[in-house]
Amino acid sequence: MDLLRFITAGSVDDGKSTLIGRLLYDSKSILVDQLEAIERQTKNKANGEIDLALLTDGLRAEREQGITIDVAYKYFSTPKRKFIIADAPGHIQYTRNMVTGASNSELIIVLIDARQGVVEQTRRHSIIASLLRIPKVVVAINKMDLVDFSEDVYNNIVIDYTQIAEKLGLKDVTYVPISALNGDNIVDKTDSMPWYKGLPLLEFLETVEIAENINLSQGRFPVQYVIRPQTEELHDYRGYAGKIISGTYKVGEPVTILPAGIQSTVDRIEHNFKDVTVAHAPQSIVLHLTDDVDVSRGDVIVPTAFLPKQSNELEVLLCWMDTKPLLSGNKYQLQLNSSRVRAVVKNIEYKIDVNTLENIPFDGSVKLNEIVKATIRTAVALPYDSYAELRANGGAILIDETSNITVGACMIQ
Numbered sequence: 279m280d281l282l283r284f285i286t287a288g289s290v291d292d293g294k295s296t297l298i299g300r301l302l303y304d305s306k307s308i309l310v311d312q313l314e315a316i317e318r319q320t321k322n323k324a325n326g327e328i329d330l331a332l333l334t335d336g337l338r339a340e341r342e343q344g345i346t347i348d349v350a351y352k353y354f355s356t357p358k359r360k361f362i363i364a365d366a367p368g369h370i371q372y373t374r375n376m377v378t379g380a381s382n383s384e385l386i387i388v389l390i391d392a393r394q395g396v397v398e399q400t401r402r403h404s405i406i407a408s409l410l411r412i413p414k415v416v417v418a419i420n421k422m423d424l425v426d427f428s429e430d431v432y433n434n435i436v437i438d439y440t441q442i443a444e445k446l447g448l449k450d451v452t453y454v455p456i457s458a459l460n461g462d463n464i465v466d467k468t469d470s471m472p473w474y475k476g477l478p479l480l481e482f483l484e485t486v487e488i489a490e491n492i493n494l495s496q497g498r499f500p501v502q503y504v505i506r507p508q509t510e511e512l513h514d515y516r517g518y519a520g521k522i523i524s525g526t527y528k529v530g531e532p533v534t535i536l537p538a539g540i541q542s543t544v545d546r547i548e549h550n551f552k553d554v555t556v557a558h559a560p561q562s563i564v565l566h567l568t569d570d571v572d573v574s575r576g577d578v579i580v581p582t583a584f585l586p587k588q589s590n591e592l593e594v595l596l597c598w599m600d601t602k603p604l605l606s607g608n609k610y611q612l613q614l615n616s617s618r619v620r621a622v623v624k625n626i627e628y629k630i631d632v633n634t635l636e637n638i639p640f641d642g643s644v645k646l647n648e649i650v651k652a653t654i655r656t657a658v659a660l661p662y663d664s665y666a667e668l669r670a671n672g673g674a675i676l677i678d679e680t681s682n683i684t685v686g687a688c689m690i691q
Contacts, residue, residue, distance in 0.1 A: 282488055285364040285379045287407075288389030289399035293420045297389065297458040298352055298363055301480065304465045305354045358484040373632060373647035374599040376406055377687050381673060384488050385414040387479075392425045392455075396438040402633055404439075408446035409595065409630075409649070409689065411669055413491045415443070415451045418479060422471065423457040429473045446635075452486075454479050492559050496663070497525025497533075497581040498671045500615035501573055505564060517548065517564040518573055523615065523670035525584065526558040527565065532582040535573050536661040541582060542567040559670075576617035578661045578671075586671060590659040593691040595630070596623075596644075596652045600678070600685035604644035610685065612656055614674040620657040621676070627651040654688070665689035 288294040352363040364379030380386065386407045390400055407415060417439050425431045432455045443451045454463060455474055462468035463478045477485070502520040527533075531544045546566035547557045557563045565579060573579070580586060592612075598604050604623060612621035629638040630649045637651075644650050654676075665672030676686035 280488065281360045281362065282385065282483060282486070283362045283364065283383050284385040284387060284483070285376070285383040285412075286387045286389065287376065287403035288420075289391070289394070289397055292389040292391045292394075293458045294365075294389050297387070297418065297420065297456075297464075298365060300458050300461060300464050301361075301363070302352065302354050304461065304480070305356050356480070356484055361483065373406070373649070374597060374687070376403070377410065377597045377599075380406060380410045380412055381687065383410075383412055384491050385416060385483075385486065386412045387416045387418050390417060390419050390435055390439070392419050392421045392428075392431055392435065395435050396442065398633060400439070401442060404442055404446055404448065405632055405635055408448055411666060411689075413450060414486060415448050416479070416482065417451060417453045418458075419453065419455045420458055422455045422462065423460055427455075427462075427470045429471070432471075432474075452476070452482060454482065493524040493668055493670070494526050494558055496584045496586070496668060497527055498523045498586065498663075498668070499525075499527065499563075499565060499579040500617065501575055501577045501579065502616050504574060516570070517546075517566050518579065519562075519564045520616065521562045522557060522559045524559045524668055525581065526556060527563070527581070529555045533567070533579050534582045534585060535571060536578045536580060536586070537588060537659050538572070538577070540569075540571050542569040542571055544568075578615070578617070580661070586661045586663050588659050588661045590656045591624070592654045592656065592660070592662065592674075592688070594652055594654055594674070594688040595649060595665075595691065596654075596676070596689075597649045597687045598644045598646060598685070599687065600683065601646055602685075604650075604686070605642070609679065611677040611679055612654060612660075612674055612688070613677060614660055614662060615671065617660060618677070619660065620679075622655050623652055623676075624655045625653040627653075651691075662690050664691055666691075 286294050286298060350365040352365055354361050364383055367375055388400060388403055390396060419432055419435050436453050454476060455471055456463045456479055462470055465478060465480045467478050499522050500520055501518045505517040505519055507515055527544060527547060529544050529547055533544055534541050544565060545568040547554050548564040549557050549561055606623060606626050609622045611618050626640045628640050628651050631638055632649060663671040672690045674688040674690060675684050678685050
């Protein structure tokens with residue numbers, strides 16, 4: 279079974295917690311003791327219903343106690359697919375949390391309260407989704423039961439959001455009218471909205487095509503580990519282990535080891551302890567080369583026909599995640615896949631308003647949750663792709679050298 283990672287976003291009281299609870303409950307992904315605990319705590323004992331929002335209320339209580347949780351992940355599966363939900367808070371002060379959760383997501387569910395329609399928070403989440411190039415967007419118009427399942431209300435929200443999607447360049451948008459509390463259009467189609475001809479939410483999540491999000495043309499293989507047993511039976515064994523983040527690799531194919539630029543040829547490919555002639559993203563493999571060349575962790579093996587860009591100056595969109603402000607000239611470590619190098623923030627051009635996407639003049643420092651356009655200079659030239667073309671090789675992080683804390687998320691331009 280394949281795996282779909284998605285993130286949920288919504289304004290306060292849009293029903294995000296209830297939706298996640300409903301997906302877990304209806305897919306039978308709640309443990310018996312957990313369900314019993316929720317039933318004891320539920321506020322709806324009078325009518326026999328359980329409060330599904332309580333599945334995530336524990337996390338909210340932890341935040342209120344001052345415990346930092348960047349992103350809460352929920353796991354569930356159906357017979358057709360496995361899922362990981364990134365449950366990140368969407369308030370403006372938690373921009374860094376949403377960036378963290380969305381960076382690996384292939385789909386975002388934007389919840390809209392049918393009574394409220396498109397609000398400022400809807401636009402903010404959509405802007406972050408566009409900045410992070412999330413391939414697919416589902417607009418779940420919730421609480422349809424509170425507007426008498428009105429088709430006109432639904433259509434007006436679709437019209438309003440379509441204008442936002444066109445402005446932001448969100449191309450793959452699906453609209454689903456739901457009631458998370460009652461389960462309408464969550465797992466099964468509801469009789470309350472016969473005018474809706476699309477799939478219920480869970481069936482859409484089970485069947486949405488995600489293979490198209492994987493780039494199979496530009497081969498990128500960051501080396502994680504060099505396997506060199508040096509035993510009698512494996513005296514000459516030298517393999518390079520890692521995960522193919524994009525593209526396809528074939529035995530006999532000419533490759534280049536970056537950043538050194540050394541050329542060789544693929545001699546063997548091991549996958550699941552078996553020799554194969556072809557491997558592709560997102561498989562984890564051991565690669566063998568015909569030449570005995572110097573390859574170490576952090577190097578990238580790429581097909582010679584599809585070389586990435588390479589530079590020690592990177593133009594990036596940077597989301598700042600530290601309480602200490604970012605200043606021009608600050609030094610950090612930059613990690614791109616398995617490569618970690620020393621870096622300096624050479625220049626900050628402008629800030630980006632996450633509510634309007636407008637550019638704001640740089641005022642000397644960058645505070646927590648702010649997004650800026652910056653230039654980063656690295657100690658050595660790095661092989662990279664633009665985030666817009668290849669997310670897997672265009673996203674990097676900045677790490678504080680003294681505390682080893684991740685302080686920034688970079689989208690290379």
